[in-house]
Amino acid sequence: MNKKQLSKLRRLPATNSMVALAKMPGRKERRYTCGLNKYRYRYMARCQYLNGILKLSICKTKEIRKGETEPKWDVYLSPRDKTYITRERQKDGTYKWRTAKVDNLEWEWEEAGADENYYINPEGKAAIKAILETKNSGVDGIIEWQKKVRTEKIEREEKRKTDRWDAAMKDVPESYPAGFEKFWKTEAFSDHYIFYKGADAKIGYCTGCLQEVPLNKRPKHNEWNKCPKCGKQIIYESRSKKKNPIWSYGTATLLQRYREGIVKRIFSCTRIDTGANMGQPKLIIREVQRVLLTDDGVDTYCWENYRFKGQRWRKQDTSYYEERYANLYRRNLSALLKNTRTTYNIAIKHGYKGDPVFFMKMEKRNPLIEKVFKAELYRIGNDLINKSDYLYRELVDEEEPELIKALHIDKARLARLKRMNGGRHELLWLQDEKKNNTIYKDEDVQTLANALVDGADSRIFQYVSVAKAANYLRKQQAIRDRNLVDLARDWEDYLSMLEKRNADMSNGMLLRPKDLTLAHNELVIQNDMLNKGKEIEEKKKTFKNAEKLMKSGALKKYEYQNEKYCILSPTGIKDIYNEGMTLKHCIHTCDIYFQRIDIQETYLLFLRRTEKPDTPWYTLEVEPGGNIRQKKSVLNEAYSDLEDAMPFLKEWQQWVKKNLSKEDAVLADKSNKARKKNYGQLRKEKKLIWHGRLQGTMLVDALEKDFMEV
Template sequence: MKKKAIEKIPYIGIERTSRKRGAKYIAATMVKIVDHEKHLITEVYRNKKENLTVPLVRIVLTKKDFGTFFTESGEWSRCLISGTFYVSKYPVWDKNGMKWDAEKENVIRSDEDLQRIKRFPGITERRWRSQTWYELINDRIEDISAKERRERDKRRCQRRQQGLKEREENTPEIDERKILDYADSVIFHEKHYLYYKKDGSWVRVACSKCGGVTDRRWKPGISYESQFMPMISEPRKGGLGTCPLCGAQGEWEPQGKMKSYNRNRGHIFIGQKYRETGMVFRYFEVEKEYQLGLICEERGQVMENAREKLSGIEIARVYFEEGKMPQKDYHKYNQYSGRDFWDDCNLYGTQSISIDKAPILKETYEEMRGTFLQYSAMQEYAEAESGCINPVRYAELYMEYPQIEMLTKLGLIKVVESMMGYRLEIVEDICANRVDTFLGIRKEHIRQLIRSQGDRDILKVMQMERRLGQRWTDEQIEKIAELKLDTMQGWTDVLKYIGIQKMLNLIGKYAGVGVEYKIGCSFALSRLREVAQTYIDYIRMRILLGYDMSNTVYLAPRDLNKNHQRMVMEFNKKEADKRIKEVNIKYPLIKKHYRRLRKQFCYEDEVLCIRPARDAGEIVMEGRILHHCVGLDTYLKKHNDGITTILFLRKKKEPDVPYITVEIRPDDFLIFQWYGAHDKKPDKEDIEMWLNKYVTKLKCGKIGTLEAGQQALAMLA
């Protein structure tokens, strides 16, 4: 669209006489030739005296293209105008959206204008009712954009098809026999079956390797001649035997145990050079199937033949080229056409193909020479993993982290394993080209890490050492890793007061005689870890409770367990005090209203006395001593806000010992609930009777008089 040329065309403008009553917008049209092409220009004006010279928008339509020009911002857009009457779609000239009566609000200047739209090439009327001018234009715009979209999709599809075709053409031929032989040896271990069925001293044998069936003696007969007949050793299920016909070794399998067939499955990779310096990894699913043919005879089912079949199908190819994203193609089967084909995207859901580790054909590494993966050390990694890895993942990883070559060659196999498993957080500096900086450890520990093959626990401790600015010996690192100290919360706080060696020694000492580090005994290990956890807990509590940690008696108590226990108790008390302080600040009205409530609620007789809580802290203590939930914020808040009142009912003999807690509504003296210790109701009937009497007195105003109040006060004093 020649936007600049179109912008230069003067506006149509609307004469005052063309204004329509009740309309919000008026549209006017013209057809102009721009660059030898017919352009339908529709302008929308606000229906106001002062807006008749410059339109809000100018909608331009040619045979194949469209665009909307916003006069105010000077911007072009390709949005839709307004598809339907519905509000959900916004007309371009009004950001606030279109109303239900859009038709009345958006009118066209004259029938001539409408005819100009209807006659424009490409515009077709297709509804049973007459269409508004904007529906006509919008339908056309939708047609054009749908067509563009189809073409775009087609082009994309063609490009993909082209890419697939090119990749297929550049994928070297493969000798299937070689793949199957390899699979037979590394996956199926060239396993054959010797099916057998005994009949007296005879046995019938069917060999899956050669397919032959034969009858042999396994026990000598009574006759003299039979002792010279060829014999085989007695078949036993699962044992190894030799086929009397072809000499192949096979596993004995009784005829009756054999289902009509069984199969084993596995996967295999082969890598080939792709184009100049790339590689393609091809993923095969291989299958070995064993079949036993049976026929029915008078004496029952009889083995007739046996066979085994190896087959393979290539299910995925992954193409690697330097500097390009890896491309995965998948082999699919079209059920309708019955044809196999390659596709560049995976299937959805459970049908999707996943590529997992599998044995790799040796010649892959020869093919790798001269490719950009030549120095990836993939072969060394595969050897360290007994030949079974996922080369696709390795190549992907190598493209992102070329350092894995170095890690593999140094023997840090477990580090590479972690990275293969997407645990990439172990990498400290992705740009580093040295092992120590790459992993964030001290240089002097590299040897030790290599000795452990890159053990994850050891590595974590080394990373921690550097982060903490500590210097630990090899032995200390091993012990810390053994104890898994790094997983124990707050253990580094302890380090501020005691050296690592002293700490390790102490843990060893507390663990007791005979419990040593590095003896690989699981009992010793769990004992050491338990002691370490107790010790760390103990020290942390001492620190939090504000003890002077320069005191060596605190750092190394004679009896760890006893001291730990003491700290737990002290710590709990401190936490409790903290809570009481907190609630007194959070719910201050409980204390403030105590004096008033006391006058209202205090009462006593010969046995029991009752009074409101003095402050929030007292309620918390009541809850804690009686082990019920009155100390929770819900009750504190209700009391604080005057919704309910918490009363303490106690024995007159022991006015300081919590007994029963009552929740009452101060407006009408309704008792919501009452409980003793552990949410129980001790002396239930007596207490209920007592409380009923008490409520009656409250209602009659017999409590709360000055006299009663003073009486109660005297009691409290």
Template structure:
């Protein structure tokens, strides 16, 4: 319907009869309706007045309101134009006083501003009573029903028609959206012969032998699909089929009701016009009512990814379309969603044929286990030729790491066509790399070796690479660094200490930095590389704390002058029962004594004192009630009352803390009960700051360098130690 043509149609105006009825619209006595806790009061007979006339193929419905008509306004507020042949409608809103056009809208009649509040759309009164509040002559009601082809008449007929139009327009929009999908999905060829059987047998992880009793001479093998000799079966025990030699589980036939295998995913790649499609299926079997020889197989396709030679990629998932029905729906992401912990097994039997055409430049057939889904692997491999080349020389570990890190121009040179040059090394080093189990760090050591124009032993490069110790991590040493000498020293100390190579390296780095901070003569080999690293490391720690408690306290008091003013206020949070007590320090000296006694960092780590001054977190001492003077555990309590850390000797947490956990929850409850309004605000601020700190630590991938938790992410350790009340 064209608005220009609709404006040219003959108008409908209010009649004298309508004006007379509108002027006499008041009820003698208002009607009151109660519905639930609502109360409705009506003092008029009619809420709305309708007139309708046909204009060729258009039905024109004029909507008036009694208040406007009573004032002598002849123009309708709304003009609704209905075209049954086109299954469409549109509404023009006008000013009832002068008839000027305000706007056009496609809103349903009960969503129009002045209509949605009338009592016709209230839950109460009864529908029959509500119908009487709409004035329209009987001929007009019948015309709406007849012209629009509805079951209802009058306003109800108009509502029915508009709903029909809405459903029709939605259907047309959905068909328009789905049309290109169906065209592309139609390119999918039939399922490969043998793929379904391969998925149900070769790809399945679970096979069974079903037996009648332990005295039966034979049992039914789910893989062989026949009776096989039975050898010492044990219900739910594992064994091997004497025929197919597959690993099986013994199942008693009378006890298999409800037996169902775990679902697995299998994929096949099929050629299509201009490219190929990767199809993924979910497969499982169910044995119900002892039907051991006729399982219910489920073989359902849930994903298709179309990949074209021009680089276009489209993915479809079998899912509910707009909560209506199941079908393949196009996804916003061009690559398929990677389901958590779901490995996809690729059908290998047609890959040799595909290698001659669409997969001629891929090494997908060489991988024993793909690092990603086949579609994602093919996409990543196409953008990074080094992956294909590494797979062809069986360096799958290095290829997998490159896939997961993405293309790095500092690591690879994509402009080269030879693998060695692409990896920024030479052929001799590539040959050495093949004889190792290389990682990305191994490759970086090789690249640095080439830049340094030297040759280092393969054992050294391999050890640093396997332990993810990059060249830059040795920069704490003075230049020029003698890497071979450092490697040999760490290997010797590893044997002496019994620690891992990585942990020994961390200990050495920590020792060297402490020795440098202590202003020791690290130019001397006796100092920089002590005979017993573990003992030297401990001596360095003790030396760094060698100043007297008084000197250390004075130093901290000078640096953090507000701490001694804040700490006495913590006394109100102290808590105790028959077994445990939480004691608050009253000065910095108490904290220094605690740190030295328990050999952790409270006596020298600046961040504890900074958090006190910022009123973000406070120290408390967990003691046994009968030994309040003996240091046991140190707590760091957030200003919100939650416990951030709890540490004892050597910054550890031992099993003896477990019985005290319920008491710590009592302490946190007590802490929150005695907080004032200002302290509550500080707690909210501290909680927000802690979350931001954890997020930053996780982004920076910072790790714990020594102790029992060495190698773990610092954010994980802190979050695991965090305690809060509900």
């Protein structure tokens, strides 16, 4: 409908009779309250059929009483086109167009109430019923017609959508490969059992190979072992002891040809083993998801109840593809991928264990992936696949068809990169070598790459050559048996501290100390001694609440001990500095811990041995309710000696829980919510740990693993 033409149609203001009716009080009693309704009708309406358009004008009774006779809404209906639209008058006299049905134009609670919602004269009611061919007359007839039009429109849209989905599903193969049935019955489930009838049984039934197997030894109920035939991990289950059905669940994945692409089919599998029918499990398979990979991209379909109208395949609206990879049937892969350009077969032979469709999707997005896998650069290929391609953006040209030009190296250096099975850092050093028209030893390149030293721009190479740096790092690794990454970072930190002291940076003995770790730690301690006094005073001013809380002795309520261990509380920020400097971790260098104490989100407590209460051992970050977020000792690590203290910590947690005050319970609840929010943010940002034995691990995973809940 043309809005300009609709606006020109005859005005239908409230008539004199409508105004008179609007002024009449209600005759019915108000619901839930005393007295009569304020209005006879809430809305006053009139209609006319103009140029094939049925126009309904609605005035608000409340506005008519104030002298406003212009309609609040003009509803235009086209019986021929089966369309409708509404023009709504705004407070400033302008108009806004709306697509809502009449019954959704306004929702307003009126305490005064009305006897009826709409007034429209008998002629208007009859005209609406005749023109729209409805069962109801008046405004009810219009609402009936609008609902019918809306329903038909939705059904047409749904049919167009479902027809497209059905057309896409039509080309998915109906049959499975010959070996798939045996595969899902034996490989889809993670839990397998050997069932036997009693302690003297000589044979049992293995769910991993679906056949009877000899029992070479006397089985023990609920004991873990391996099947003598298929070698799978199983649990012995005596059917004389456990007679109830055992349900097992699993997932199977099948790749098949789909048009010019591939379909990944995911099946939900169920196995029900009953005591009465040992060796005759009930096996159920149900296809739950199909992922279509074509030149047009990736589309995911799920088997679900679509709008409560029955089960069907429904295309998922999101453009995000979730990696879902479990128990892939591999026997048809060679034939399936034979005439495709994918290098997935190469990748899985060299360590790739991810989702095949995700792999092929990434291949289509980045043509360089295919080239590096074919060139046997498997580490670079896996990096590019595993969403680490952003690390290479400045190093490679993804659009360049020739590999050596894409990597900005030459054939000789490509051969060396392949020989080293190099990754990002090896590539960076070979590019640096070509740029500077020099040659580095492969051993030196690998040493510096393993140390994650990013090229000649590092501070280290301002003072020593590449060869000397690599040789020095190897010697230090032999002395201390430490990670090369940690050694390189300590060296850069050490050189930075020397620069700040205005040391003689030309002195080779100073630049390359005999024991780097010892020299670095000595400088750190010296700097601590020089700087901490002033810094502590500044921290006291910044975190006044934290200092006041600790000095007041409020944290002593968390102190606890037994014969072996004790938990002590700090008496001020200085105690936290002493703890951090002694254990060489970060509680005194990271303001976040002081901030949390300041707002009473968490506290820092000291775990000590009872016989040595003054000797720092472990630092605990705890919540007001007793949850332990972290347990760290020297160099921010936890060691095997903590295992013996774990029962004591659990005992302490129960003691805290028992003695928790109402105020602390409120703080504990706030802390719990803050932790969950923080963990969610860390997972969203995918922050990694860069030091120590957990290097490369997501920070949130390490924190969640370290967390001890009461």
